[in-house]
Amino acid sequence: MKRTRSVIAALALAGSLLVVPSTATAATTTAAPWCGITWGSTPKGTLPWTSASLTGVRAGQHDCYDRLVFDVQGSTVGFRVQYVNQVLKQGSGLPLSLRGGAYLDVTINASGASSSLNRSSEMVNVSGYQTLRQVAWGGSFEGQTTVGIGVRARLPMRAFVINDGTRSRLVVDVAHRW
Template identity: 75%
Template sequence: MKTLRTAVATLALAGSLLVAPSTATAATTTAGPWCGITWGSTPKADQRMTVATLTGVRAGQHPCYDRLVFDVRGSTVGYSVRYVTTVYREGVGTPLPLRGGASLEVIIRAAGTSAALNRSEMVPVAGYQTLRQVAWGGSFEGQSTVGVGVRARLPMRAFVLRDGATSRLVVDIAHRW
């Protein structure tokens, strides 16, 4: 009887050793995405047309992503944000050169002015983890284009915050996948 109990205990121990590594592997592969980011890199858009004016652009750094905020005078704003091979200037169609490994085209359905803007460096982003350059692509027929040089094609999201007669288009680009 003692031999039978020893044999059963040995088989149980051997079985648990075989199961344990697969359980540990399953636990490590089901861990969530980095920083909880699940955005992806597909285009984001709200196609509505509005009578709005782009009034400013600013950037910020967060632990998991870099952020661009486009201030708009108008209660709502349409937009298109997508990775492209080349960003083109509004109205003339010439390429807008950008630093970085990927180019993000931000089209804001709001008129803008380049009078107060530094065309090639709208926002200082030196030292940012993801952003490399934010450049003015112009405004034509009620829409404005901004080219964003990004370190690489990374997950991004875009959304609008509304506050009465003003809106903010927010574009976040993750630091990594």
């Protein structure tokens, strides 16, 4: 009887040792990033200064992110996109009122804006977007143009420029989630 208990105890111990490694392995594996997004939320930017002009802004929705495209008349454009506590208007330094849980300051190294550009607190209609809440004009002053973006939360974002000869496009993508 004593020998049977010892055999059962040894089998139980051996069985638990087989379970533990597989549980530990499952706990240490990490899931792939959502939609493959690995952008993070740190500032993005490039430095070129130009005499370019902002001519348009448009928005689009994708499966994994919301996108803003800034059209610039000029072969190259510098920019800085970053999360801030509040976006400040160019020239005055006054805060720009935005809807959302987080704010992106988009500063484009463009000396001005086209007269046809919608320079309002609702530059682009983003109602119904998953991440974007508002796109607002922040002004142009001393070679820089600011646009404030209200977003749902501080989420991963990326920014890059597409050049095609005489014009450029600054693309800003904000992920739907981490």
